[in-house]
């Protein structure tokens with residue numbers, strides 16, 4: 001009840017400086033606890049003044065603390081998004097303040113991005129004043145996200161004006177391109193400063209937003225009122241505000257996913273064209289099944305209502321970002337109307353939805369930070385992202401968003417890429433998680449040597465193995481679904497965070513079935529020096545990775561969407577459509593001939609390069625064809641003779657004679 005923050009908080013709330021309020025509170029508390037020290041010592045009347053002083057002090061303490069609670073004013077935030085199409089936002093804030101030095105922060109560590117990705121470079125036009133008088137601000141020389149000001153005597157608030165310059169560059173996550181002439185995704189963390197001191201849960205914000213004329217919007221943020229293009233939101237904590245982006249656009253559609261039921265679920269779609277909104281009734285039905293299957297998996301919800309914010313545009317960054325009560329999903333304009341686009345993006349919405357449970361409600365303690373300044377620790381991202389990726393894969397099939405056959409094809413691709421990771425010789429999976437804040441921005445060249453954010457797909461493989469292990473240990477009576485219900489379920493209700501540690505995760509698994517889970521995971525997470533991916537789940541699931549001479553439908557679709565080409569499993573190259581070599585696998589024939597990333601393939605056996613020509617010439621090696629690659633490396637061009645004779649190779653899964661647990665896992669629960 002009486003922690004070290006208490007006197008400081010009272011001072012902040014009452015507008016009394018810390019050095020004055022701390023002694024006052026300590027004095028009152030001391031008198032309450034030891035009244036005799038401060039009361040007259042006349043025997044006959046000792047009890048009267050002692051009790052009176054105790055009661056008086058208690059009254060004053062209660063008064064001080066209740067005054068502080070009710071006296072707190074929310075931060076006022078007014079955002080003008082009317083110029084979003086030309087990629088600039090304007091914001092004004094009024095922040096309660098007390099006279100004296102004050103530190104303001106621009107949000108730095110963005111939840112879900114696991115990195116200090118707040119776009120501080122795009123903060124502009126910063127002006128701070130109080131009572132109409134400009135205040136000088138100084139950026140901290142070390143912490144670039146901190147600004148120092150001195151609040152003048154008598155002031156009770158500061159006023160801030162800032163602009164946010166929204167990039168047209170699609171690189172990055174929420175700090176990447178997020179506005180077009182037709183739509184905008186507004187991330188509140190980009191548009192505000194907040195005062196140092198309190199946890200973001202304890203800072204309240206009242207936000208208002210002005211949108212471009214005739215734009216509609218969707219958000220999980222509760223709305224107070226809408227007046228034409230002005231939206232006033234209910235006062236919420238800074239945590240909830242940053243957790244509740246707004247998607248707005250000229251072409252907008254709201255799709256109800258659980259009509260008449262509570263909590264409500266929606267897809268709010270904004271697109272660059274009216275036709276891009278045309279989700280078919282069959283597609284909508286699959287998303288309705290996604291809600292039912294996910295609820296059957298977790299058996300509880302931790303939100304008031306849930307909004308999939310879905311932005312469809314080829315001009316914006318493509319990614320997904322999870323929130324408690326919504327998700328920010330950004331993908332291609334033809335997502336609903338092109339089969340390949342839809343197939344490659346099939347697990348995007350399931351992934352972000354699963355995060356409402358795994359990542360938001362239950363969160364690794366290193367990622368449950370008190371504000372946006374405290375660094376995040378990614379040690380358990382193989383759970384946060386790996387388990388989410390696994391159940392996105394499972395739920396995409398259970399809800400019919402993808403067929404089990406195509407799902408297996410994507411699994412084969414992911415497993416095979418990981419199986420060729422040369423970097424696992426030196427780097428553990430755990431290190432990819434710890435270093436996530438570096439690896440999200442890592443280049444694709446030499447990725448096999450470096451390893452990327454492998455905790456997603458390799459984490460998924462490990463959780464598949466854990467699922468098959470539970471099924472085997474319990475003779476099919478239990479599965480990882482039971483762990484989801486016990487660890488992520490609990491009573492339904494509004495958003496809350498329940499942090500967990502590695503040990504409590506192991507305890508949770510042991511309540512499903514007793515096993516040495518600690519050794520199971522540590523062997524897979526921390527090991528180095530092996531050249532193989534953890535494929536035990538695929539094999540226990542009744543399949544094995546095999547190589548065939550034709551790319552799967554999943555690989556074809558991925559290459560079409562990503563505009564690249566993979567002959568990684570034959571000669572060890574990935575290229576883009578122009579022949580630029582994205583990466584080489586170090587132990588494979590192309591690398592051994594001397595080819596490296598960044599070079600450009602010009603011709604194959606004297607035939608001008610195209611993806612089909614390369615594949616055709618690789619195919620001929622099986623019947624004695626050579627493979628002479630003409631490759632440009634900066635100003636020089638040379639011929640590289642690739643010593644390879646085995647034709648085309650592409651990964652698939654084939655049955656291995658064991659019971660097909662993998663097929664059971666993908667069957668709908670409802």
Ligand SMILES: [Zn+2]
Pocket residue numbers: 322351355384385388
């Ligand atoms: Zn994720």
